Amino acid sequence: xxxxxxxxxxxxxxxxxxxxKIRMRGVRKAFGAKQVLDGVDIDVDARHSLVILGGSGSxxxxxxxxxxxxxxxxxxxxxVDGRDVLRMGWREREALGxxxxxxxxxxxxxxxxxxxxxxxxxxxxQKRITRAKAxxxxxxxxxxxxxxxxxxDLSPAELSGGMQKRVALARAIAxxxxxxxxxxxxxxxxxxMGAVIDGLxxxxxxxxxxxxxxxxxxxASARRIGDTAAMLHKGRIVWSGPAxxxxxxxxxxxxxxxxxxxxxxxxxxxxx
Amino acid sequence: MGAILLDPLAALGRGVIAxxxxxxxxxxFALEATSHLLRPxxxxxxxxxxxxxxxxxxxxxxxxxAVFTGMVLALQSYTGFARFNAQSAIASVxxxxxxxxxxxxxxxxxxxxxxGASFAAEIGTMRVTDQIDALTTLSxxxxxxxxxxxxxxxxxxxxxxxxxxxxxxxxxxxxxxTQKLGFVSAAYLKSTFDYLEADDVVxxxxxxxxxxxxxxxMGTWCGYNSKGGAQGVGGATTKAVVASSxxxxxxxxxxTEIFFAQ
Numbered sequence: 001x002x003x004x005x006x007x008x009x010x011x012x013x014x015x016x017x018x019x020x021k022i023r024m025r026g027v028r029k030a031f032g033a034k035q036v037l038d039g040v041d042i043d044v045d046a047r048h049s050l051v052i053l054g055g056s057g058s059x060x061x062x063x064x065x066x067x068x069x070x071x072x073x074x075x076x077x078x079x080v081d082g083r084d085v086l087r088m089g090w091r092e093r094e095a096l097g098x099x100x101x102x103x104x105x106x107x108x109x110x111x112x113x114x115x116x117x118x119x120x121x122x123x124x125x126q127k128r129i130t131r132a133k134a135x136x137x138x139x140x141x142x143x144x145x146x147x148x149x150x151x152x153d154l155s156p157a158e159l160s161g162g163m164q165k166r167v168a169l170a171r172a173i174a175x176x177x178x179x180x181x182x183x184x185x186x187x188x189x190x191x192x193m194g195a196v197i198d199g200l201x202x203x204x205x206x207x208x209x210x211x212x213x214x215x216x217x218x219x220a221s222a223r224r225i226g227d228t229a230a231m232l233h234k235g236r237i238v239w240s241g242p243a244x245x246x247x248x249x250x251x252x253x254x255x256x257x258x259x260x261x262x263x264x265x266x267x268x269x270x271x272x
Numbered sequence: 273m274g275a276i277l278l279d280p281l282a283a284l285g286r287g288v289i290a291x292x293x294x295x296x297x298x299x300x301f302a303l304e305a306t307s308h309l310l311r312p313x314x315x316x317x318x319x320x321x322x323x324x325x326x327x328x329x330x331x332x333x334x335x336x337x338a339v340f341t342g343m344v345l346a347l348q349s350y351t352g353f354a355r356f357n358a359q360s361a362i363a364s365v366x367x368x369x370x371x372x373x374x375x376x377x378x379x380x381x382x383x384x385x386x387x388g389a390s391f392a393a394e395i396g397t398m399r400v401t402d403q404i405d406a407l408t409t410l411s412x413x414x415x416x417x418x419x420x421x422x423x424x425x426x427x428x429x430x431x432x433x434x435x436x437x438x439x440x441x442x443x444x445x446x447x448x449x450t451q452k453l454g455f456v457s458a459a460y461l462k463s464t465f466d467y468l469e470a471d472d473v474v475x476x477x478x479x480x481x482x483x484x485x486x487x488x489x490m491g492t493w494c495g496y497n498s499k500g501g502a503q504g505v506g507g508a509t510t511k512a513v514v515a516s517s518x519x520x521x522x523x524x525x526x527x528t529e530i531f532f533a534q
Contacts, residue, residue: 070405097411108406122410
């Protein structure tokens with residue numbers, strides 16, 4: 001078993017000058033008759049944080065799952081560091097997976113394992129760390145997300161929703177990935193805890209120098225964690241720009257969504 | 273008029289296609305799971321956890337089933353055989369029925385209810401709460417981590433359970449034979465072992481291993497493919513138990529036919 005050192009768990013430098021970290025072109029995916037993604041084009045630069053917005057069922061989760069390889073798109077290309085993910089062999093895809101972290105909407109913590117084992121799951125699975133050292137490493141990562149080391153011995157079922165989100169964040173960053181995905185990181189949390197989680201996400205992403213892609217409905221969260229934002233509507237990206245501009249972009253559809261207004265193009269479409 | 277004739281046929285066709293699709297998926301799932309048994313990494317801790325759950329914690333229910341089956345078998349055989357003055361064959365009938373047939377089938381049905389349901393519910397819950405997707409993002413193959421260790425554990429644990437069930441069932445028959453039917457203990461036991469052959473035991477254990485595979489396969493497959501929330505997991509659990517019970521009974525006939533032909 002390889003011993004865990006900083007060098008052992010650091011991801012290799014992979015940034016390619018002039019090439020976006022993540023590039024999606026013409027990605028389409030249908031489930032039966034429902035066309036969920038209808039030609040999605042996205043570029044995410046290295047060390048940037050992109051927030052994808054969109055209504056329920058607009059294809060945000062499918063977009064992220066396509067990049068992660070959990071869903072196979074029907075058409076299009078998905079590149080990470082200039083390499084086409086969909087044409088990678090399993091070994092290359094596995095190596096890419098080692099550099100990716102993911103925070104799921106409901107945490108998706110493993111009930112059968114204590115918190116410390118959840119946090120260090122990837123490192124243990126890849127034998128990059130001994131079980132004895134994993135406990136110490138878990139305590140360090142838990143401290144980064146504001147949790148005491150003693151939490152490591154608890155079961156996920158014993159934690160509150162906010163604590164579960166923090167543990168899930170700790171698990172996402174424990175192997176020091178250079179790309180991190182956040183699926184609705186503040187859903188189900190009160191506004192203060194949501195702001196705390198957002199702060200932790202920003203800190204962790206900056207500290208790791210990682211590229212982040214988040215999906216959210218929460219505009220306050222989007223402005224806090226995103227450098228840029230993109231709006232997904234009917235399976236297509238209809239707007240992208242600075243996250244700070246959300247609510248006054250000049251795009252009626254995005255502004256209606258960002259400001260939570262009943263009247264606007266989205267409502268009109270529903271009426272039809 | 274045409275629709276009245278064609279609609280039932282179309283529904284039948286859709287059902288057949290869906291059944292073929294399910295059988296094909298199950299076959300691929302079984303192949304993939306089996307292939308992971310041969311390729312590292314191996315999850316010894318998960319195998320051991322599943323083995324203990326199946327072999328140790330199923331022991332009480334399997335033992336109870338076996339002891340009562342042996343007792344009932346002895347009583348029923350006595351009632352029937354007395355009509356032909358063939359009471360001396362009771363011990364042989366009890367042991368052969370148990371070892372070849374009732375031990376493996378009843379133990380497997382009990383384990384299907386207990387373990388098949390538990391596998392389907394646990395893996396189904398993991399599916400609907402994104403834990404299986406999380407495994408993939410954590411560089412772990414869910415088939416290797418969740419399915420392969422459970423299948424291996426069930427294939428090894430079921431024969432051991434059946435071996436214990438056979439012994440306990442025979443003891444149940446012996447208890448009734450000696451305490452209620454007036455057999456001499458030594459004569460009953462001699463009669464038990466005189467007519468028992470190694471093939472009887474081996475065929476029962478082979479059946480048990482196959483049933484173990486079926487129980488784990490159906491439990492994990494139904495759980496792995498469950499959809500929706502609590503209702504989906506509940507449906508997967510029911511499907512796992514019903515499907516594995518039917519498959520156990522059907523395969524029992526097929527295996528008996530194979531062994532009988534020999």
